[in-house]
Amino acid sequence: MSTPRLTAAQLDLAYGKARVVHDLSLTVMPGAFTAIIGPNGCGKSTLLRALARLHRPQGGEVTLDGRSLQSLPTKEVARELGLLPQSPTAPAGITVRDLVARGRTPHLGPFTPWSAADADAVARALHATGLKGLADRPVDALSGGQRQRAWIALALAQETEILLLDEPTTFLDIGHQYEVLDLLHGLADEGRTVVAVLHDLAQAARYADQVVLMSAGLVLASGSPGQVLTAQRVSAAFGLPVTVVPDPVTGTPLIVPSRAPAARTVHAVDVRPDVDHTEATLASTDSHERTP
Amino acid sequence: MSARALSLGAHIRSPRRPTMVVAAAAALLMIIAVVSLSTGQMPLPLSQVLRAAVGVPSEGADFIVGQLRAPRVYTAALVGALLAMSGALLQSVARNPLASPDLLGITSGAAAAAVTGIAVLGTSSSLALAPFAVAGALLTAGLIMALGWRGGIQPLRMVIAGIGVGFVATSITTFLLTRLPERAAGQAYLWTVGTTNVRVWNHVVIGVVALAVISLSAAWLQRRMRVIEMGDDLAGALGVRVPVVRFAAVGIAAISAGIATALAGPIGFVALVAPAIARRLVGSGAIALGASAVVGALLTVVSDLIAREMLAPMQLPIGLVTAAIGAPYLLILLTRLRGSL
Numbered sequence: 001m002s003t004p005r006l007t008a009a010q011l012d013l014a015y016g017k018a019r020v021v022h023d024l025s026l027t028v029m030p031g032a033f034t035a036i037i038g039p040n041g042c043g044k045s046t047l048l049r050a051l052a053r054l055h056r057p058q059g060g061e062v063t064l065d066g067r068s069l070q071s072l073p074t075k076e077v078a079r080e081l082g083l084l085p086q087s088p089t090a091p092a093g094i095t096v097r098d099l100v101a102r103g104r105t106p107h108l109g110p111f112t113p114w115s116a117a118d119a120d121a122v123a124r125a126l127h128a129t130g131l132k133g134l135a136d137r138p139v140d141a142l143s144g145g146q147r148q149r150a151w152i153a154l155a156l157a158q159e160t161e162i163l164l165l166d167e168p169t170t171f172l173d174i175g176h177q178y179e180v181l182d183l184l185h186g187l188a189d190e191g192r193t194v195v196a197v198l199h200d201l202a203q204a205a206r207y208a209d210q211v212v213l214m215s216a217g218l219v220l221a222s223g224s225p226g227q228v229l230t231a232q233r234v235s236a237a238f239g240l241p242v243t244v245v246p247d248p249v250t251g252t253p254l255i256v257p258s259r260a261p262a263a264r265t266v267h268a269v270d271v272r273p274d275v276d277h278t279e280a281t282l283a284s285t286d287s288h289e290r291t292p
Numbered sequence: 293m294s295a296r297a298l299s300l301g302a303h304i305r306s307p308r309r310p311t312m313v314v315a316a317a318a319a320l321l322m323i324i325a326v327v328s329l330s331t332g333q334m335p336l337p338l339s340q341v342l343r344a345a346v347g348v349p350s351e352g353a354d355f356i357v358g359q360l361r362a363p364r365v366y367t368a369a370l371v372g373a374l375l376a377m378s379g380a381l382l383q384s385v386a387r388n389p390l391a392s393p394d395l396l397g398i399t400s401g402a403a404a405a406a407v408t409g410i411a412v413l414g415t416s417s418s419l420a421l422a423p424f425a426v427a428g429a430l431l432t433a434g435l436i437m438a439l440g441w442r443g444g445i446q447p448l449r450m451v452i453a454g455i456g457v458g459f460v461a462t463s464i465t466t467f468l469l470t471r472l473p474e475r476a477a478g479q480a481y482l483w484t485v486g487t488t489n490v491r492v493w494n495h496v497v498i499g500v501v502a503l504a505v506i507s508l509s510a511a512w513l514q515r516r517m518r519v520i521e522m523g524d525d526l527a528g529a530l531g532v533r534v535p536v537v538r539f540a541a542v543g544i545a546a547i548s549a550g551i552a553t554a555l556a557g558p559i560g561f562v563a564l565v566a567p568a569i570a571r572r573l574v575g576s577g578a579i580a581l582g583a584s585a586v587v588g589a590l591l592t593v594v595s596d597l598i599a600r601e602m603l604a605p606m607q608l609p610i611g612l613v614t615a616a617i618g619a620p621y622l623l624i625l626l627t628r629l630r631g632s633l
Contacts, residue, residue, distance in 0.1 A: 049525065052525075052529050053528070074528070074532070074533050075531035078530055078531025079531070082529055083525065083526070083529035085525035085526050087523070088522045088525075089387075089521070090522065091578040093575045093576040094576055094578060102518065102522065105516070105530040105532065110512040110515055
């Protein structure tokens with residue numbers, strides 16, 4: 001494994017006086033897929049923005065290759081590190097190709113002409129996201145999943161080794177969610193460092209190499225999905241009793257909330273937070289068939 | 293998110309090649325300019341008009357075209373282009389089709405400063421007044437940005453602040469005009485609605501220089517502004533220093549509107565309408581400086597022709613004509629935005 005490039009040390013992040021993240025340290029695994037998970041408002045997005053130099057820390061620092069991110073020129077950072085925010089706005093009428101082309105911005109000066117290298121980068125990004133056939137379509141006319149891939153293609157055209165994505169699967173149906181996850185996993189396989197804020201814990205467990213579980217501005221645990229996603233930690237982070245069973249497809253942790261209407265509960269589970277249910281058998285998933 | 297509801301050109305469906313649009317609009321501009329130069333009480337052969345229009349001696353047309361019609365037509369075109377670029381920049385910064393130097397009170401501020409210049413210097417030469425107008429425009433822009441600021445530029449706050457500041461500026465202009473002696477009354481039109489009547493070659497020279505400088509500096513920002521239109525975070529992640537670019541854009545927009553005002557007074561609605569037409573023609577909600585400039589020039593040249601000929605020999609101020617064209621657009625825009633205001 002190569003040496004880490006992006007790290008955060010004793011990071012304090014705040015909006016005005018409201019502190020969001022406190023004394024957070026994190027080393028992003030290089031060439032791997034890292035998922036940041038945690039309850040709403042725990043500071044996931046803020047952390048991601050700080051990792052991308054968009055949020056100036058009140059204390060501590062984010063370093064890229066050992067140099068403080070704040071000390072580096074914006075443009076230089078943008079050649080190493082890309083960020084796809086939660087809800088970017090596509091200009092009306094813009095085509096997929098033109099949208100993706102804007103990812104080349106950090107490589108272009110105000111009057112630099114468009115080069116063959118730029119066109120190649122855009123073509124590669126369109127290819128990687130399976131959007132080649134849609135390149136000349138207006139973004140407005142795409143489906144939700146295609147649109148999200150177009151935004152990812154923009155970030156790919158930026159050709160950064162590190163790619164940060166804020167909830168890239170939100171607002172997508174389950175099919176499109178997995179489409180995006182496959183794409184991101186593929187990028188990590190090619191050696192890129194991918195960091196994504198995800199909401200679905202099972203997806204994080206299936207796809208991520210490193211899971212960072214946050215709660216109330218702190219990292220509760222960071223490591224492989226199996227190490228991090230224990231019933232005790234997840235219950236504590238989300239304030240919801242859960243049980244953890246092996247994912248029937250991948251064997252990775254699958255978080256099942258223990259709460260349900262009493263009348264529908266067919267399988268009593270021990271919800272004491274100190275008991276780890278990772279050992280539960282798969283048979284329990286089948287017994288949840290409902291009677292009409 | 294209101295930015296989405298207000299996103300520029302939300303109705304646009306089919307993108308076109310911007311260069312083709314600009315070329316076609318420029319060709320139309322040339323044709324209308326020639327028509328305008330040939331139109332008037334004194335009929336002249338086209339060959340003479342064309343020669344006089346580019347400064348080649350041509351007997352009969354030298355004075356009428358060379359000294360009377362050409363400077364005003366060219367000034368109208370330049371002022372239109374300057375105003376349109378100002379509007380395009382501001383609309384992109386505010387991500388709001390209402391942002392234009394006239395609605396934001398910037399042209400009124402420039403006019404008030406120019407009239408102050410007349411009072412102080414006792415001259416009404418555009419060259420002497422240009423610094424006043426530019427200073428007034430920048431001051432107004434700074435004021436509305438400060439008033440419309442709440443943890444970032446708030447477009448609607450800015451527009452409301454601009455309307456207020458614009459009224460104050462207009463009252464200052466009116467007040468000063470009543471205090472000025474003699475010719476001031478005759479100039480009241482110029483500094484309250486804008487006019488292209490009686491322009492001279494000096495106006496054209498100032499306009500050409502200003503347009504060259506402003507086009508270059510605006511084009512220098514355009515690539516980054518197109519990224520900022522997609523959201524501040526994405527722009528930041530793409531290496532754009534968002535606040536710097538934004539302030540530069542507002543500054544250039546104010547200077548552009550200031551010079552336009554020094555040349556022809558606070559002509560309304562061109563800066564509001566031209567970028568909207570340009571977006572529709574290009575088929576994209578992204579900032580289109582070239583197309584906006586050409587459309588702006590087209591609008592003012594046509595308006596100037598109407599102002600000159602509709603009630604000839606009486607001449608209307610061009611600002612009345614642009615208002616007649618622009619006010620209905622503003623009403624349509626307000627109806628469309630009603631839900632999001």
